[in-house]
Amino acid sequence: MTPGPVEVDPRVLRAMSYPVLGQFDPEFTGLMNETMEMLREVFMTGNQWAYPVDGTSRSGIEAVLVSLIEPGDKVLVPIYGRFGHLLVEIARRCGAEVVTIEKEWGTVFAAEEIVSAIRAHQPRLVAVVHGETSTGRLQPLEGIGDACREIDALLVVDAVATIGGVKVATDEWGIDAVIGGTQKCLSVPSGLAPVTYNGRAEAKLLKRKRIERGLLTGDEAYDPAHRPILSNYLDLSQLQDYWSPARLNHHTEATTMLYALREGLRLVLQEGLEARFARHRRQEAALVAGLEAMGLALYGDPSCKMPVVTCIEIPEGVDGESVRSMLLDEFGIEIASSFGPLKGRIWRIGTMGYSCSKRNVLLTLGALEAVLLRHRCKLPAPGAAVQAALDAYRTD
Ligand SMILES: *Cc1c(COP(=O)(O)O)cnc(C)c1O
DSSP, X not given: OOSSSOOOOHHHHHHTTSOOOOTTOHHHHHHHHHHHHHHHHHTTOOOSEEEEEESSHHHHHHHHHHHHOOTTOEEEEEESSHHHHHHHHHHHHTTOEEEEEEOOTTOOOOHHHHHHHHHHHOOSEEEEEXXXXXXXXXXXXXXXXXXXXXXXXXXXXXXXXXXXTSOOOTTTTTOSEEEEOSSSTTOOOSSEEEEEEOHHHHHHHHHTSBOOOSSXXXXXXXXXXXXXXXXXXXOHHHXXXXXXXXXXXXXXXXXXXXHHHHHHHHHHHHHOHHHHHHHHHHHHHHHHHHHHXXXXXXOSOGGGBOTTEEEEEOOTTOOHHHHHHHHHHHHOOOOBOOOGGGTTTEEEXXXXXXXXXXXXXXXHHHHHHHHHHHTTOOOSSTTHHHHHHHHHHHHO
């Protein structure tokens, strides 16, 4: 019950035991096309490009940033938790001149605050986290894409923790490039990073693309007005050529991981996006009802809580790590701590994808209550947590 990696549906695990196909086998390229089609639905986009980058989610973030940021570009990053700092760190390595705005952890920006920073700083690119897993907050994105278009900047969104669990409306919100994750709400093992990007983002890639004229070498192989993409492995202009009908050779595709992603996406679409989002909200409501009945305080501003991550203030005098170990050792339930300023201050419970079930929520509440009693915590009414969750399920 962490905010990733989460349990994987047995159907996905079975798909991973299929024989390994070559990356140009027509049977395999058929599976690639089906995966692209399903990714477009999950990203809620009509973009031509929607495919996975091989590597964990941050490979997708790096691929998007290294391909879209030219050295010297001004990049704006609104930071409200740990993963905002990751965007800064990657953008700096891409040679960006990074400008940041920061919010206290536990809150998010009003969209207008980001919009006015965009107008004030006039960046070439804005990179923002949608669901900040470290603090359990969800950043509203409506209106930011329009502000980027006004000044012809690109909007990049890290939706690693939200895709498949919370609405990510790529086209409706005017996002130019989105990165998703597999091991969170899609419940696929970590190892691929689904990305999507639109024609505005592609135009930037193509300007920086290596000109394949065979005879050209070094700097001559690139449009002199633009800086070449500083990575080969993560160069989206080359990756899209492999995902296009041209099937230009790049890397050896991780075929087993693609079976997993394809099966994971099939499960998402069979459930239906709306039904899936509703399931995540329902489990969240029961979990929160149970935690509150235990007298625990939730961390952060409730108006921007991420439905798939619930953060709890560790009660005064309780050893948070000892509680986590006992949950794992005695009950086989793993919950997370957090990072930086929140280390030792909060626990984080994920209700993501396949792990997000009534059974898991009830078992987690019952186990946490038992463990807290063992840690001599004064609970207002022992037994109340599971009852409150059962009531929440009954009334929804
Ligand atoms: C988990 C996570 C990442 C990093 O993912 P990896 O798969 O570990 O590379 C990035 N951003 C957010 C918001 C995340 O939750």
